[in-house]
Amino acid sequence: MRPEVFNREQVQAWEQRWFAAGNSSYGLMQQAAWQMMPHIVQSIDSLKQDQVVQHQTSIGVYCGAGNNGGDGWLLAAYLKRAGYGIWVYEVEPPITDIAKQAKAYAVAQQVRIFYALSQLPLADIHIDALFGIGLNRKVSGAYQLAIEQFNQGSGYKVALDIPSGLDANSGAVLGITCDVDLSLSVLGLKVGLLTGQGPAYAGKVINLPLIPPDDQLQVLARLDQQVPQLPKRRKTGHKGTYGHVLIIGGDENMGGAAIMAAEAALAGGAGKVTLLTHEKHHNAALSRCPNVMTLAMPAQAQITAEFAAQVSQSIDCIVIGMGLGRHNWGKAIWQAFLPVLEQAEAVQRVVIDADALWHLSAGHLADEQAIKTGLHQHWYCTPHSGEAARLLGTTVHTVEQDRIAAIYALKEKFDGNWLLKGAGSLSLDGQGLSICGLGNPGMATAGMGDILGGMAGGLLAQLPDLPLHEIVALHAAAGDILAKQGERGLQATDMLQVIRQVVN
Numbered sequence: 381m382r383p384e385v386f387n388r389e390q391v392q393a394w395e396q397r398w399f400a401a402g403n404s405s406y407g408l409m410q411q412a413a414w415q416m417m418p419h420i421v422q423s424i425d426s427l428k429q430d431q432v433v434q435h436q437t438s439i440g441v442y443c444g445a446g447n448n449g450g451d452g453w454l455l456a457a458y459l460k461r462a463g464y465g466i467w468v469y470e471v472e473p474p475i476t477d478i479a480k481q482a483k484a485y486a487v488a489q490q491v492r493i494f495y496a497l498s499q500l501p502l503a504d505i506h507i508d509a510l511f512g513i514g515l516n517r518k519v520s521g522a523y524q525l526a527i528e529q530f531n532q533g534s535g536y537k538v539a540l541d542i543p544s545g546l547d548a549n550s551g552a553v554l555g556i557t558c559d560v561d562l563s564l565s566v567l568g569l570k571v572g573l574l575t576g577q578g579p580a581y582a583g584k585v586i587n588l589p590l591i592p593p594d595d596q597l598q599v600l601a602r603l604d605q606q607v608p609q610l611p612k613r614r615k616t617g618h619k620g621t622y623g624h625v626l627i628i629g630g631d632e633n634m635g636g637a638a639i640m641a642a643e644a645a646l647a648g649g650a651g652k653v654t655l656l657t658h659e660k661h662h663n664a665a666l667s668r669c670p671n672v673m674t675l676a677m678p679a680q681a682q683i684t685a686e687f688a689a690q691v692s693q694s695i696d697c698i699v700i701g702m703g704l705g706r707h708n709w710g711k712a713i714w715q716a717f718l719p720v721l722e723q724a725e726a727v728q729r730v731v732i733d734a735d736a737l738w739h740l741s742a743g744h745l746a747d748e749q750a751i752k753t754g755l756h757q758h759w760y761c762t763p764h765s766g767e768a769a770r771l772l773g774t775t776v777h778t779v780e781q782d783r784i785a786a787i788y789a790l791k792e793k794f795d796g797n798w799l800l801k802g803a804g805s806l807s808l809d810g811q812g813l814s815i816c817g818l819g820n821p822g823m824a825t826a827g828m829g830d831i832l833g834g835m836a837g838g839l840l841a842q843l844p845d846l847p848l849h850e851i852v853a854l855h856a857a858a859g860d861i862l863a864k865q866g867e868r869g870l871q872a873t874d875m876l877q878v879i880r881q882v883v884n
């Protein structure tokens with residue numbers, strides 16, 4: 381089961397329906413704090429086990445004025461009652477009735493309260509209860525100073541619901557954000573924890589559901605955390621059964637990308653792979669993988685639609701763009717192949733990556749109508765933020781500030797299935813929006829996208845209905861196997877050895 385992911389408005393509406401049904405708002409806050417308690421206790425125990433903390437544990441809670449601060453006040457009170465040394469730093473007094481009630485309870489438990497950052501005692505665990513999903517503008521003033529000090533403090537850091545400063549809907553940092561080891565999300569997983577800058581700041585994410593879903597609950601996305609299982613191969617299958625991939629790319633000085641893609645298509649299980657690339661790369665391709673068939677690209681003048689149609693016969697999936705180049709040669713290839721790429725009857729699956737995305741963004745489309753009439757449904761486009769920005773005519777910063785808006789805009793503009801690469805890769809396919817919870821920073825290295833594109837081609841040629849998010853999860857899972865030997869130094873070509881493990 382893939383966990384559900386929500387945006388701020390969906391969680392707020394769910395909460396409001398819960399209260400409208402007669403459930404207590406303060407009761408929900410008590411449940412939230414009470415459910416958070418064992419996770420804090422567990423963190424203390426593991427710090428003690430690892431001998432990071434040997435004395436009596438001291439815990440500091442930073443409380444803001446809203447209900448997230450209310451969670452902090454109650455949690456502080458419960459921890460005090462359990463015998464832990466605890467203090468609260470109050471940035472502003474509570475402004476909601478239930479947060480006031482929570483503070484009153486903490487005061488009654490004689491929790492120590494500080495009002496000046498300069499007076500805060502040292503703590504082994506720092507808890508961030510400044511803002512939750514109510515953050516709606518850039519952090520400044522006393523809150524900014526509090527977050528700065530929170531981040532500077534040593535020890536284990538925990539955020540209640542979501543790190544303060546992180547936008548719950550986009551994962552954008554609104555000025556500054558708490559950098560934590562653990563985020564204890566309540567009700568539903570907020571998408572901002574999983575995309576944008578979320579993965580860099582949220583640490584380990586645990587969701588505490590608290591209340592049951594209701595019929596009106598809307599889900600934004602699903603999270604992939606497990607390696608998808610592919611169907612077993614038929615005993616009577618032969619190489620023709622498992623699809624023929626055509627990889628198109630590799631301008632004169634960029635052969636490596638297309639060769640890696642071809643190898644990845646085979647590693648992903650394609651029955652046959654043909655590599656259409658500059659003749660200069662044939663020897664290199666054949667010495668690395670003699671099981672790939674090579675096709676020489678004719679002189680530029682002969683790269684015609686007829687040539688494209690001829691070489692695309694009996695092809696199940698075309699993967700185009702790796703090292704294709706942005707100059708006349710690459711442009712001629714893109715334009716010659718477009719009529720084939722745009723006809724699902726000609727080639728049932730098309731993966732568009734790298735420089736092919738550049739040509740797509742340059743507006744070189746054969747049939748503009750195809751987009752409007754949904755004829756690109758067999759396209760699988762795989763941009764990173766830079767390529768997405770160009771396709772949308774905007775800046776990388778704008779894409780990064782709201783990756784979800786960006787992927788929906790790409791789908792709207794070009795139709796087809798989209799993957800927006802990066803930490804917490806987003807995919808938008810027939811199953812809706814998915815977030816990849818697998819993968820690691822070791823995978824941020826040259827050639828990783830070429831491997832993904834080739835692997836996608838190899839998988840789609842065999843299993844045309846395989847959802848894009850499963851392909852992304854398989855690729856990320858392969859990277860996670862490699863990361864067990866260390867993230868740094870992981871090379872794209874290392875992936876070829878482990879792709880086989882995850883697709884079987």
Ligand SMILES: NC(=O)C1=CN([C@@H]2O[C@H](COP(=O)(O)OP(=O)(O)OC[C@H]3O[C@@H](n4cnc5c(N)ncnc54)[C@H](O)[C@@H]3O)[C@@H](O)[C@H]2O)[C@@H](O)CC1
Nearest residue numbers: 405409412446447448511512513514515516517518519541
């Ligand atoms: N009964 C409830 O309502 C429950 C609420 N819960 C907690 O409550 C949180 C949401 O509470 P709220 O809606 O009160 O929101 P927050 O506590 O996140 O923050 C709200 C306040 O901060 C202000 N604010 C927003 N951005 C600011 C900025 N940059 N600088 C200064 N002030 C800023 C807002 O105007 C508002 O007054 C959840 O994230 C969760 O932690 C949970 O306890 C579950 C139950």
